[in-house]
Structure formats: structure tokens, C-alpha cells
Amino acid sequence: MLETIYTIPINEAFEECRDDAKKGCPFCLLKKKLEENEIDLILGASMMEPDVRQKTNKLGFCGDHFGLMLKAKNRLGLALILESHLNEIRSDISGKGLSALKGKGVAACERIEELEKSCYVCTRIENSFVKMLENTVWLWEQDGDFRKKFDSQPLFCLSHFKRICETGKKELSKKKFPDLYSAAYKVTMDYLDSLCDDVSHFCKKFDYRYDDEPWGNSKDSPERAVSFLE
Numbered sequence: 667m668l669e670t671i672y673t674i675p676i677n678e679a680f681e682e683c684r685d686d687a688k689k690g691c692p693f694c695l696l697k698k699k700l701e702e703n704e705i706d707l708i709l710g711a712s713m714m715e716p717d718v719r720q721k722t723n724k725l726g727f728c729g730d731h732f733g734l735m736l737k738a739k740n741r742l743g744l745a746l747i748l749e750s751h752l753n754e755i756r757s758d759i760s761g762k763g764l765s766a767l768k769g770k771g772v773a774a775c776e777r778i779e780e781l782e783k784s785c786y787v788c789t790r791i792e793n794s795f796v797k798m799l800e801n802t803v804w805l806w807e808q809d810g811d812f813r814k815k816f817d818s819q820p821l822f823c824l825s826h827f828k829r830i831c832e833t834g835k836k837e838l839s840k841k842k843f844p845d846l847y848s849a850a851y852k853v854t855m856d857y858l859d860s861l862c863d864d865v866s867h868f869c870k871k872f873d874y875r876y877d878d879e880p881w882g883n884s885k886d887s888p889e890r891a892v893s894f895l896e
């Protein structure tokens with residue numbers, strides 16, 4: 667069933683990207699908004715909640731999200747989270763390491779490896795993002811206006827093209843899925859065709875014979891290619 671808590675931001679992102687191609691992939695835009703919201707929350711309203719603190723102590727944060735938290739203007743909030751996270755890590759790696767003497771610190775290494783793979787913010791974003799993808803598929807299935815918005819997107823990046831196809835395959839009937847796939851494929855391939863041309867043109871511009879040719883859309887094509895691929 668469609669959930670307005672997700673369909674409102676989905677419609678907004680799809681309209682924003684339809685109206686301004688520079689905004690890029692609508693799913694990347696949705697993800698960026700989820701990320702901003704999560705960083706605000708963790709450094710603000712939910713920072714002192716005991717159950718949240720338990721999770722941040724256990725999961726920690728990835729490099730990207732530590733970076734965003736450092737950039738945000740709440741150094742005390744971050745330090746309070748770090749204080750209890752560091753203490754928990756200290757007790758995890760010292761206790762288990764010493765008690766498992768024959769393991770020569772294996773338990774500590776396991777805990778660190780687990781920590782390297784987990785991030786509180788990534789986990790929260792992924793949970794919401796799965797809902798965003800499902801609701802996008804349901805909107806596409808039920809709302810003709812949304813289908814038009816879907817077809818008018820400037821691009822879906824490679825990774826989100828994959829995610830929307832996987833979600834469509836799971837959520838739609840065998841009869842309906844090929845239509846969603848074709849629609850997403852067209853948006854992605856049209857963009858990939860133009861991106862290939864732009865990057866080739868960018869390379870040519872370093873050849874003196876092309877000095878007089880205009881740059882066209884190619885100037886920022888390496889940046890756009892990286893965000894399409896990453």
C-alpha cells in the first residue's frame with residue numbers, strides 16, 4: 667500500500683530532477699535528503715535517547731558519515747556519542763582479547779572487523795531507502811502522472827537503475843515488470859549514450875585539432891561519469 671510519508675518526497679524529488687536536469691538521479695537526491703535528515707537527527711533529537719545510544723555504540727559510523735558529522739555544527743553532540751562509543755569499544759576489545767588468550771586477540775580483531783562493516787546512519791538510510799524504492803514502484807504502477815514523471819527523468823545512475831529493477835521484479839506481476847524495466851532502461855541508456863559522447867568530446871578537446879570546437883556539454887562530463895558509476 668502506498669505510504670504518503672514516502673510518496674510525498676518521492677514525487678518532490680522526481681519533479682525537481684525533471685525540471686532541472688543538473689540535479690541528476692532522483693534516487694541519489696532522495697538518498698542525500700535521507701542522509702541530511704539522519705545526520706541532523708543523530709546529532710540532535712535522538713542523540714541522548716538510550717536505545718539509539720546503544721545502537722551507535724555497537725554499530726559505529728562509516729568514514730563518510732563520520733566526515734559529515736565532523737562538518738556539522740554540533741561538536742558537543744558528536745563528542746558525547748564518541749565518548750560512550752569509545753568506552754564500549756575499549757571494553758569490547760580489552761575484555762574479549764584478554765579472556766581469549768589462546769586466540770591472541772582474535773576476538774578483538776573480529777569485533778573490529780564487524781565495526782568496520784557497520785554504520786548506524788547507513789543502516790537507517792538503507793531501511794528508509796528500501797521503502798522509497800517500493801513506494802516508487804507502487805506509484806509507477808498506480809499513478810499515470812507519476813509514470814510521465816518517471817519517463818522524464820534526466821537519468822538513473824547505474825546503481826539505482828539496478829535497485830529499481832530489482833524492486834520492480836519483486837513487487838510487480840510478471841506481466842507488468844517488463845514495462846517498468848523498459849522505462850527505467852530507456853532513461854538510463856539515453857543518458858549513458860550522451861555521457862559516452864560527452865566524455866569522448868572532452869578527450870578530443872585536448873587535441874589541438876579540436877581547439878576551435880566548442881566544449882558543448884562535455885566540460886563536467888568526468889564528474890558526471892563518476893557520479894553515474896559510483
Ligand SMILES: [Zn+2]
Nearest residue numbers: 691694823826
Ligand atoms: Zn542514483
Ligand SMILES: [Zn+2]
Nearest residue numbers: 728731785788
Ligand atoms: Zn555510513
